[in-house]
Amino acid sequence: MMFGAVLLVFMAFNMSGTGFAELMRPVIGEPSTSGLYRRFAIGFAIAVIFTLNVVLIGFAPLKLQIGIVWLELLLLFIACFETFHLSLPFIREKLPFLISQGVVTTLYDRSSKRARPTRFSATRAMIGRNCSSARF
Numbered sequence: 412m413m414f415g416a417v418l419l420v421f422m423a424f425n426m427s428g429t430g431f432a433e434l435m436r437p438v439i440g441e442p443s444t445s446g447l448y449r450r451f452a453i454g455f456a457i458a459v460i461f462t463l464n465v466v467l468i469g470f471a472p473l474k475l476q477i478g479i480v481w482l483e484l485l486l487l488f489i490a491c492f493e494t495f496h497l498s499l500p501f502i503r504e505k506l507p508f509l510i511s512q513g514v515v516t517t518l519y520d521r522s523s524k525r526a527r528p529t530r531f532s533a534t535r536a537m538i539g540r541n542c543s544s545a546r547f
Contacts, residue, residue, distance in 0.1 A: 413461075413462055413465065414458050414459075414462045415458075417454075417457065417458040417461050417462065418454045418455060418457075418458040419454070420454075421450075421453060421454035421457045421458065422450045422451060422454035425450070426450075426453050427449055431453060431456075431457070432449070432453060435449075435452060435453055435456060438452055438456075439452045439453070464483075468480070
């Protein structure tokens with residue numbers, strides 16, 4: 412069932428311009444001209460890899476599963492990072508500023524959201540105290 416779903420999903424996408432299609436060139440020929448066969452072959456290969464990955468990880472102990480999944484996530488992050496052709500030295504140079512800016516923004520946002528109900532409660536208490544003796 413999972414194999415079929417992955418196969419259909421990846422057959423729906425045109426992956427002829429990807430590195431995976433280039434790896435499959437001996438099987439599918441020229442990636443840009445092989446048509447439906449290309450989509451089926453690439454989808455089939457990805458479905459086999461994905462299904463085997465899920466099944467084999469399922470046999471591993473939990474601690475090993477966690478390690479493998481984190482390693483795969485790291486590899487996916489690196490692959491995505493490489494596709495955007497980002498400059499690692501530039502990011503390393505700007506990282507302290509980005510982290511500090513994120514921390515300051517997060518703390519400000521959280522403190523303002525916590526202060527708002529407190530101000531509302533204090534105002535409501537003052538109004539209630541002043542209006543409790545008044546008759547309407």
